[in-house]
Amino acid sequence: MMKSITQQKSTDEIVRILGSSHKVALVGCGTCPTMAGTGGVNEVSDMASRLAEKGFKPVSDTVIPVACEPLPAEGRREFAQLVQDVEAVLVLACSLGVRMVSDYTDLPVLPALNTLFIGREAEPGFFEEECAQCGDCVLGDYGGICPIVQCAKSLFNGPCGGSVEGKCEVEASLPCGWQLIFDRLKKLGRLDELSEVRPYKDWSKSVSGGARRMRIPVPPPPVPSEGKE
Ligand code: SF4
C-alpha cells in the first residue's frame, strides 16, 4: 500500500509557528497520518496535551476521515463551527491535507507534520520511500528501480564505487541502489543498456519552476435517458 509519509515536527517548532495564537483547533487525518502514527485520534489528543502544557489552549480536536479530499457542504458547516472561537488551526496531516483545510477558513492554517515522501508499507508500520515525485520519471531506463530515491547520491550513470557487499557507502543498512539496478537489468536481460550514457536529468520538470499544474480531461456528465424520472 502506497501512502504519503509524514513525521511530526518538534514541539518547539510547532510552538514557534503558533506564535501568539493561543486558542487552537487541532485537525488530524484518518488516512495516511493515522496509519503512520503521526496524525490520528491518539496523536491529535497527545498533541493537544503537549500544547496545553506549553500554555496553549487547544479548543477543539477532530480527525477528518480523508483530509486531502474536499469536505461536503455539511462537513464544512461543522468545521466552521469548530473553528469559530480559535485563533489558528493546527493540521496533523500531510501537506495536501493542510492545503485542503486552508480552503475552509481565513484563519492561519499551520502544519504540525513534515511531508517526507511517497512510501510503501513494507511491513506493518514500516514505510520505505518509493518516489520523490521528481516530475520526469526515469523508471523505464533503470529496470523499474528509481536512481533518485534508491541511490543516496541520485547517480544516473552507474555506481559511485563505494558500495560494500551490495550495501550503500552512505548508509550501510540500505542496499546500494545501483546494485539493485544492475541485478534487475541482468534479470531482464538488458544489462547492455548500462553502456549508454544518460543525459543530465532535466530538473526543470521538478519543483524548481513554481507550482506545477496539470489539466486532466473530465468525461462529460451522463445524458439522462428519456422517460426516466
Ligand atoms: S524517477 Fe522521479 S517520478 Fe520516477 S520514481 Fe523516481 S522520483 Fe519518482
Ligand code: SF4
Ligand atoms: S553506494 Fe550505491 S547507493 Fe550508495 S551512493 Fe554509491 S552508488 Fe549510490
